[in-house]
Amino acid sequence: MRLLSVVLSGGAGSRLWPASRQAFPKPFMKLGDSTLLQQAIERGQACGTGDLLVVTNKDHLFLTKDVLAQMVDPPEATLLLEPKGRNTGPAIALAALQCARQFGGDTVMLVLSADHLVPDVEAFVASASQAFRLAEQGALVVFGVSPTSPDTGFGYIEVEHVSRESQRATRFVEKPDLETAQEYLATGRYYWNSGMFCFTADAILSAFERHAPQLLTAARRALESSQVVGQTVQFELHAFGLQPDISIDYAVMERADNVHVVPAKFGWSDVGSWPSVAKAQTPDASGNTMPPDVVAIDTTGTHVQVSSHSPKVVATLGVHDLVIVDTPDALLVAHKDSAQSVKSVVDILKARRHETVHLPAVVHRPWGTYASLKEEDGYKVKRITVKAGASLSLQYHHQRAEHWVVVRGSALVQVGDVEHQTHPGEYRYIPLKEKHRLTNIGEDELVLIEVQCGAYLGEDDIVRLADTYGRV
Amino acid sequence: MRLLSVVLSGGAGSRLWPASRQAFPKPFMKLGDSTLLQQAIERGQACGTGDLLVVTNKDHLFLTKDVLAQMVDPPEATLLLEPKGRNTGPAIALAALQCARQFGGDTVMLVLSADHLVPDVEAFVASASQAFRLAEQGALVVFGVSPTSPDTGFGYIEVEHVSRESQRATRFVEKPDLETAQEYLATGRYYWNSGMFCFTADAILSAFERHAPQLLTAARRALESSQVVGQTVQFELHAFGLQPDISIDYAVMERADNVHVVPAKFGWSDVGSWPSVAKAQTPDASGNTMPPDVVAIDTTGTHVQVSSHSPKVVATLGVHDLVIVDTPDALLVAHKDSAQSVKSVVDILKARRHETVHLPAVVHRPWGTYASLKEEDGYKVKRITVKAGASLSLQYHHQRAEHWVVVRGSALVQVGDVEHQTHPGEYRYIPLKEKHRLTNIGEDELVLIEVQCGAYLGEDDIVRLADTYGRV
Numbered sequence: 001m002r003l004l005s006v007v008l009s010g011g012a013g014s015r016l017w018p019a020s021r022q023a024f025p026k027p028f029m030k031l032g033d034s035t036l037l038q039q040a041i042e043r044g045q046a047c048g049t050g051d052l053l054v055v056t057n058k059d060h061l062f063l064t065k066d067v068l069a070q071m072v073d074p075p076e077a078t079l080l081l082e083p084k085g086r087n088t089g090p091a092i093a094l095a096a097l098q099c100a101r102q103f104g105g106d107t108v109m110l111v112l113s114a115d116h117l118v119p120d121v122e123a124f125v126a127s128a129s130q131a132f133r134l135a136e137q138g139a140l141v142v143f144g145v146s147p148t149s150p151d152t153g154f155g156y157i158e159v160e161h162v163s164r165e166s167q168r169a170t171r172f173v174e175k176p177d178l179e180t181a182q183e184y185l186a187t188g189r190y191y192w193n194s195g196m197f198c199f200t201a202d203a204i205l206s207a208f209e210r211h212a213p214q215l216l217t218a219a220r221r222a223l224e225s226s227q228v229v230g231q232t233v234q235f236e237l238h239a240f241g242l243q244p245d246i247s248i249d250y251a252v253m254e255r256a257d258n259v260h261v262v263p264a265k266f267g268w269s270d271v272g273s274w275p276s277v278a279k280a281q282t283p284d285a286s287g288n289t290m291p292p293d294v295v296a297i298d299t300t301g302t303h304v305q306v307s308s309h310s311p312k313v314v315a316t317l318g319v320h321d322l323v324i325v326d327t328p329d330a331l332l333v334a335h336k337d338s339a340q341s342v343k344s345v346v347d348i349l350k351a352r353r354h355e356t357v358h359l360p361a362v363v364h365r366p367w368g369t370y371a372s373l374k375e376e377d378g379y380k381v382k383r384i385t386v387k388a389g390a391s392l393s394l395q396y397h398h399q400r401a402e403h404w405v406v407v408r409g410s411a412l413v414q415v416g417d418v419e420h421q422t423h424p425g426e427y428r429y430i431p432l433k434e435k436h437r438l439t440n441i442g443e444d445e446l447v448l449i450e451v452q453c454g455a456y457l458g459e460d461d462i463v464r465l466a467d468t469y470g471r472v
Numbered sequence: 473m474r475l476l477s478v479v480l481s482g483g484a485g486s487r488l489w490p491a492s493r494q495a496f497p498k499p500f501m502k503l504g505d506s507t508l509l510q511q512a513i514e515r516g517q518a519c520g521t522g523d524l525l526v527v528t529n530k531d532h533l534f535l536t537k538d539v540l541a542q543m544v545d546p547p548e549a550t551l552l553l554e555p556k557g558r559n560t561g562p563a564i565a566l567a568a569l570q571c572a573r574q575f576g577g578d579t580v581m582l583v584l585s586a587d588h589l590v591p592d593v594e595a596f597v598a599s600a601s602q603a604f605r606l607a608e609q610g611a612l613v614v615f616g617v618s619p620t621s622p623d624t625g626f627g628y629i630e631v632e633h634v635s636r637e638s639q640r641a642t643r644f645v646e647k648p649d650l651e652t653a654q655e656y657l658a659t660g661r662y663y664w665n666s667g668m669f670c671f672t673a674d675a676i677l678s679a680f681e682r683h684a685p686q687l688l689t690a691a692r693r694a695l696e697s698s699q700v701v702g703q704t705v706q707f708e709l710h711a712f713g714l715q716p717d718i719s720i721d722y723a724v725m726e727r728a729d730n731v732h733v734v735p736a737k738f739g740w741s742d743v744g745s746w747p748s749v750a751k752a753q754t755p756d757a758s759g760n761t762m763p764p765d766v767v768a769i770d771t772t773g774t775h776v777q778v779s780s781h782s783p784k785v786v787a788t789l790g791v792h793d794l795v796i797v798d799t800p801d802a803l804l805v806a807h808k809d810s811a812q813s814v815k816s817v818v819d820i821l822k823a824r825r826h827e828t829v830h831l832p833a834v835v836h837r838p839w840g841t842y843a844s845l846k847e848e849d850g851y852k853v854k855r856i857t858v859k860a861g862a863s864l865s866l867q868y869h870h871q872r873a874e875h876w877v878v879v880r881g882s883a884l885v886q887v888g889d890v891e892h893q894t895h896p897g898e899y900r901y902i903p904l905k906e907k908h909r910l911t912n913i914g915e916d917e918l919v920l921i922e923v924q925c926g927a928y929l930g931e932d933d934i935v936r937l938a939d940t941y942g943r944v
Contacts, residue, residue, distance in 0.1 A: 295821065324803075326803055331784055342787075374845050407851035
C-alpha cells in the first residue's frame with residue numbers, strides 16, 4: 001500500500017490575531033516547539049506516509065519551504081500553489097489528480113489540515129491505520145470527533161450510533177445553529193467533522209466524477225494548464241478560477257454512499273480561537289496557561305502569550321478567564337467568552353487599513369526576515385536575517401541611504417561593483433541610488449542591523465536589478 | 473506678602489508600575505500634557521508665588537532640572553537634594569530653614585506635593601488665597617478634602633463640622649482601618665488630609681521648636697553641614713540621616729493648636745493608584761479612558777495606557793473595569809478592584825532582581841536619554857538622545873566597539889584625539905578601548921542610533937576620563 005500525506009495549508013486565521021496575520025496565517029504559528037504545519041507533516045510521517053503534497057497559497061511558498069527546511073527529516077514534497085483560495089473541494093480534486101499522475105491511482109491519500117493540533121500522535125496513528133484499511137477497500141473515510149459541546153463552529157456527521165468503531169456515515173450537515181447543535185448532541189448520533197479524510201486517489205476521483213463532474217473537469221483543466229517548476233505546481237489564475245468555490249463536504253461527502261467515519265480516538269483541536277489554543281496547553285493549578293515568568297496574582301483561567309521578538313515582563317492582577325496576546329506591534333486583551341469576536345477587531349483594523357492585519361511584526365521573505373525596531377521621521381532601524389546561502393536582490397533606492405552593521409554570521413556585501421566580505425562587528429555604507437546586494441556566505445544565519453536614512457522610507461522605494469527569486 | 477512654593481517631590485510610585493519606576497517615579501510621569509511635577513510648579517505660580525524650593529532625592533536632580541528646563545516660564549528654583557528619604561517632617565523643616573535664610577522668616581510657604589492632580593487650577597487659587605490670609609496671621613494651614621468614600625489610604629483631620637469655610641482643626645489621625653474610616657465619614661466631621669500646607673517659615677519653625685525640638689536641631693545641623701552648589705543644596709549623608717524619619721503630621725500638626733483647615737473647593741487626586749489615574753481623565757460613553765485608536769468592543773470602565781516609546785495597536789474585547797498599561801519592557805493587566813496590589817507585583821519583581829522595577833524603558837541621564845531597541849548575544853542597539861549643548865563623558869570601553877549613526881541634530885564626535893562634526897545620515901566608528909565623546913553642538917535635540925558589538929555589553933563597562941556632571 002502506497003501512502004501519501006496531503007496537507008491542506010490555507011486559511012487567514014483572523015481569529016488568532018495578533019499572532020496570526022494574513023501574510024502569516026495559522027499553519028506558520030508555533031504552538032509548542034514547532035509550527036502547526038510541521039506538526040501536520042510529522043503526523044503524516046508517523047502514520048508511515050512517504051511523500052507529501054502540500055496545497056497552499058502561492059504567497060506562502062517561501063514560508064512553507066522554510067518549514068520543510070527546518071525539519072530534521074523532511075519528506076519529499078510537492079507544493080500545489082493556489083493563486084487564490086478555492087475551498088477544499090478543488091484543493092482535494094487537484095491533489096487527487098496530481099497524486100494519480102505522480103504516484104498512481106491506488107495510492108492512499110491521508111488528507112490533513114495544517115492548522116490542527118493533535119497532541120497524542122500515537123493515538124492518531126492507530127485511527128489512521130483503521131482508515132487506511134477502509135480506504136484500501138474503496139471507502140471514503142472521514143475522521144469524526146465525538147462532540148463534547150454543542151459547538152456551532154463545526155460541520156456534523158450523522159451515523160447510526162456514535163461508538164468507538166468505524167461505521168457508515170448517513171448524513172453530512174454544515175455548521176448548525178446552537179439549538180440544532182444541542183439536538184444533535186442529545187441524540188448521540190453525531191460526530192464533529194474534523195476535516196481530515198482518507199481515500200485512494202481513484203476512489204475520490206470517481207466520487208468527484210459521479211457527484212461533481214464539472215468541478216473535476218475544471219480541476220483537470222487547471223492542472224493541464226499548470227506549470228511544474230522544481231517541486232512546485234503553479235496554476236494559471238484564469239483556469240484555476242474557473243473551479244467552483246465549494247467544500248469537499250458539499251461537493252462529494254454529502255452525496256456519496258461509501259463514506260465511513262473513523263472515530264478520532266485522539267485529542268484534537270482545530271485551534272480555531274484563542275480559548276482553543278489555551279485548551280491545547282497544560283494549565284497550572286489556577287487554570288492559567290502562560291509562560292512561567294508571568295507575575296500572576298489572583299489570576300485564574302487566563303492565557304498569556306508574548307512574542308519572542310519582544311520579550312517583556314507581564315503582570316496580571318485579579319483577572320479571570322482572559323486571553324492576553326502581546327506582539328511588538330499589537331496587543332489583544334479579551335475575555336475568553338468574547339474571543340470569537342477577534343474577527344471583528346480585524347475587520348475594524350482592515351477598514352482603517354492598519355498594517356497589523358496583513359503584515360506580522362517579523363516579515364518573512366524568501367531570503368529571510370526583517371523586523372522594524374524603530375521608525376521616526378527621517379530614519380528607520382531594522383533587524384534583518386538572511387538564511388545560509390541566500391541573497392537579497394541586487395537593488396537600489398531613490399530616497400534612502402543605508403548603514404549596515406553585521407552582528408552575526410558572514411556577509412558578502414556588494415556596493416556598486418565592489419564586493420566586500422563583512423564579518424560580525426563590521427560596517428558597510430550604501431549611498432543613495434548606489435546598487436547593492438547582501439548575500440549570506442556563511443553556514444549560519446546572518447543578522448544585520450540596518451539604519452536607513454532618508455526623507456521617504458517606504459518598502460516600495462526599491463528598484464530590483466537582479467533577483468534569485470524572480471522578483472525583478 | 474512674599475510667597476514661596478515648596479514642592480515635595482519624592483515617593484517610589486510603585487503602585488503605578490510599570491509607568492513609574494524607582495528611577496523614574498510619579499512626579500516625572502506625564503498625565504495630560506505635562507509631568508505631575510510641572511503641574512505642581514505651575515499650580516504654585518498660578519497662586520502668585522515667585523520663587524520655588526523643590527525638595528527631592530539627589531538621584532532625581534537631572535530629571536527635575538529637565539522638567540524646569542522644558543517649562544516656558546520656569547521660576548527661580550532652589551533644589552534641596554536629599555541623600556535618602558526622611559519623610560515630610562525633616563523635608564518641611566529644612567525647607568522652612570532654607571526659606572527663612574534665603575527669603576526671610578515672614579515668607580508664606582505654599583507646600584505642594586509633586587504627585588497630585590488638581591484639574592481646576594482656578595478653584596485651587598481661590599482656596600490658596602484663603603490659606604495665605606490665615607498663614608499671614610500665623611496659622612498653620614492644611615488643605616482638607618471632603619471625603620467621598622471611606623478611603624483607608626489617607627490621613628483624616630477632625631473639625632467641628634465639615635463646611636465650606638475654614639476652621640480650626642481639632643485632631644489629626646493617621647490612615648484608619650475601613651471600619652474607623654466609615655465611622656469618620658458618617659460623623660460629617662472629618663476631612664481627608666491632602667498633604668498640602670501653608671504657613672510662614674517663622675510659624676512652622678516655632679511649631680517645630682515647641683513640638684519637635686530635636687528634629688529642628690537635627691535639621692539645623694544638616695543644613696549647616698550642607699554644600700551649596702549652584703542652585704542646589706546638597707546634604708551630607710551622616711548629618712542628614714540623624715534627622716528622625718517622621719511625618720509633619722506626627723511631628724507638628726497633631727500637637728499644634730493653631731492648625732486651620734482650608735477646605736479644598738477644587739477637584740483633587742493623589743494619583744495613588746491606576747483607578748485614580750483613570751478617574752482623573754474624562755471617560756467616553758462606556759466609561760473607558762483610553763487613546764482614541766484603541767479598538768474596544770464590548771468594553772466598559774477600562775483604562776488603557778500605551779507608552780509613546782512603543783506605539784502599538786491595542787484591542788479589548790468583552791472586558792470590564794480593567795487597567796491595561798503597556799510599556800516597551802513590561803505589561804500590566806489588572807482589574808481595577810485589584811489595582812492596589814500592583815505593589816505586590818513590584819515586590820515579586822524586586823525579589824527576582826528584575827530591572828523593570830528600577831529602570832524605566834527610557835533611561836534619563838543628565839545629558840539626555842537612552843533606550844534599548846534590541847539586545848541579543850553579541851550586540852545591542854540603542855536610541856540615544858542628547859540635549860542641546862550637552863555632552864556625554866569622555867570615555868572608553870574594554871569590551872565593546874560602537875557604531876554610531878546620527879539621525880537627527882548635529883554632533884561633535886571625538887574619537888581618540890580627533891573631533892568630527894557629524895550630521896544626520898553620517899556615521900562614526902568607535903573602536904574597542906578608544907576614548908571617545910559625544911557632544912550636541914546643535915540647537916535641537918540630537919538623536920543617535922548606536923550599535924554596540926562585543927562579548928560583554930553591560931552599562932558598567934565604562935571608564936570615564938572626564939565628565940561635565942562630576943561622574944569621573
